[in-house]
Every structure is written in structure tokens, then in C-alpha cells.
Amino acid sequence: MRLLYFAWVRTRIGLAxxxxxxxxxxxxxxxxxxxxxxxxxxxxxxxxxxxxxxxxVNQEYVGLDGKISPGDEIAVFPPVTGGRT
Amino acid sequence: MIRVQQxxxxxxxxxxxxxxxxxxxxxxxxFVGLVRDMAGESSISAMTLEHYPGxxxxxxxxxxxxxxxxxxxxxxxxxxxxxxxxxGDRIVLVVTASAHREAAFDACRFLMDWLKTxxxxxxxxxxxxxxxxxAAEARDDEAAARWVRE
Numbered sequence: 001m002r003l004l005y006f007a008w009v010r011t012r013i014g015l016a017x018x019x020x021x022x023x024x025x026x027x028x029x030x031x032x033x034x035x036x037x038x039x040x041x042x043x044x045x046x047x048x049x050x051x052x053x054x055x056x057v058n059q060e061y062v063g064l065d066g067k068i069s070p071g072d073e074i075a076v077f078p079p080v081t082g083g084r085t
Numbered sequence: 086m087i088r089v090q091q092x093x094x095x096x097x098x099x100x101x102x103x104x105x106x107x108x109x110x111x112x113x114x115x116f117v118g119l120v121r122d123m124a125g126e127s128s129i130s131a132m133t134l135e136h137y138p139g140x141x142x143x144x145x146x147x148x149x150x151x152x153x154x155x156x157x158x159x160x161x162x163x164x165x166x167x168x169x170x171x172x173g174d175r176i177v178l179v180v181t182a183s184a185h186r187e188a189a190f191d192a193c194r195f196l197m198d199w200l201k202t203x204x205x206x207x208x209x210x211x212x213x214x215x216x217x218x219x220a221a222e223a224r225d226d227e228a229a230a231r232w233v234r235e
Contacts, residue, residue, distance in 0.1 A: 004137070005206035006135055006137060006205070006207055007135055007209070007218050008218045024211055056137070056205070059137070059139055059140035059143050060143075072127050075137060075140065075157070075205075077205065077207065078207060078218065078220075078221070079220075079221035080201075080202065080203070080204060080205050080206055080221065081206065081207055081208050081218075081219045081220065082208065
């Protein structure tokens with residue numbers, strides 16, 4: 001499964017993308033985020049506060065209860081900011 | 086039509102192109118977003134727009150489809166830049182063309198409000214105190230919420 005990180009999620013983890021193979025009990029985004037948080041201090045910092053994160057599965061916005069599959073492209077990022085114009 | 090690009094654009098040329106050859110168009114509305122040099126109390130020296138290639142285009146296309154369902158548009162352009170921009174630089178252009186002005190005005194405003202909350206762009210501001218990611222603003226959600234149909 002291909003993971004993409006954007007904005008401060010990317011800078012905290014120190015990676016723009018990575019390929020991961022989570023254990024088979026990880027079937028939702030929420031479970032994936034909990035598992036990713038155990039991968040290292042950068043991941044732990046980036047995934048500490050779920051409410052500050054947004055997700056896309058195969059380029060569609062999905063909530064934490066969304067289902068995931070091994071071939072998915074999963075993106076994690078902060079709320080989008082078109083603001084201040 | 087959707088365009089996501091690093092390069093600057095010419096608003097006049099884009100606006101002229103929208104109505105060219107289509108005499109059903111009675112009005113063209115446009116909005117150009119620029120990089121400001123201030124955010125609250127801090128002065129901004131540059132701003133970098135990060136986006137999600139692929140999803141950005143999909144999200145903008147979905148926003149355009151929504152506008153075309155709501156208003157009788159003859160044509161529509163959403164052009165968004167990414168990369169490092171300086172104060173005064175153009176960021177975004179929305180152009181809408183319709184037979185009458187109401188649809189053009191309303192659709193233009195709708196497109197701006199929706200793209201600010203739904204398109205995957207993130208802003209990194211450079212200030213004297215360092216670089217910082219811009220947080221989402223409730224004000225933008227409120228602006229977008231105005232267009233939610235009951």
C-alpha cells in the first residue's frame with residue numbers, strides 16, 4: 001500500500017511517501033493510523049492528534065472508519081488551506 | 086476547464102478566451118486571488134503552495150461539475166498555481182460565463198468558496214520568524230457552508 005504525506009505531516013515524518021504492508025488486522029484508516037503511529041518518533045508526532053488529520057483513499061476524501069485494501073493509494077494531510085484571500 | 090500549473094497566467098487573455106466565438110454568453114465574471122504580504126500581524130516574504138497532483142485535478146473537476154449543475158454556465162475556468170510565490174503574485178483565477186450576470190457572479194463566488202475548502206492545497210508562509218504551515222480557517226468553512234443545499 002502506497003502512503004503519501006503532505007504539508008506538516010510530510011515534514012514531521014520526514015518522508016513524502018512510503019510503501020507499507022500493515023498486518024492483516026488493519027482494515028480501516030483508523031487502524032492504519034494507529035499502526036503507523038508506532039513506526040517511529042516522527043510518525044508518532046505526525047499521527048498523535050487524529051482530529052488534525054484528513055485522509056484520502058485513491059484520491060477521494062475518506063473518514064477514519066473508511067475501509068482500506070493492500071493496493072490503495074492513501075494520503076494523509078492537514079485540513080486544506082485555501083484561506084486568507 | 087481545470088488547469089493546475091506552476092507558471093503565472095494572463096487574466097485578460099484567459100477571460101477573452103472564455104467567451105470567444107460564443108455569442109450566447111452575455112456576461113463573464115472573474116476572480117483573481119493574489120498573495121498578500123501580511124497574515125495577521127506578521128509580514129510574509131513568500132508563500133509555497135503544496136498540492137496533491139492527481140487528486141487536485143479530480144477535486145477541482147468535481148467542483149466545476151457541481152457549479153455547472155447549479156447554474157446555466159456556457160463555460161468555466163478554474164486555474165490554480167502551485168510552488169513558491171511572492172507577495173503580489175497571482176495564485177488563482179476563476180472565470181465563469183453565462184447568458185446572464187446572476188449565474189456568472191454566483192457561480193464564480195461559489196467556485197472560490199468551495200475550492201478553498203475542498204481542493205487539496207496547503208500553504209507554507211515564510212516570515213521573519215521562520216516558515217509555518219497555514220491552519221485551516223473556520224471562516225472558509227462558513228463561506229462554503231453558505232452554498233450547502235438544504
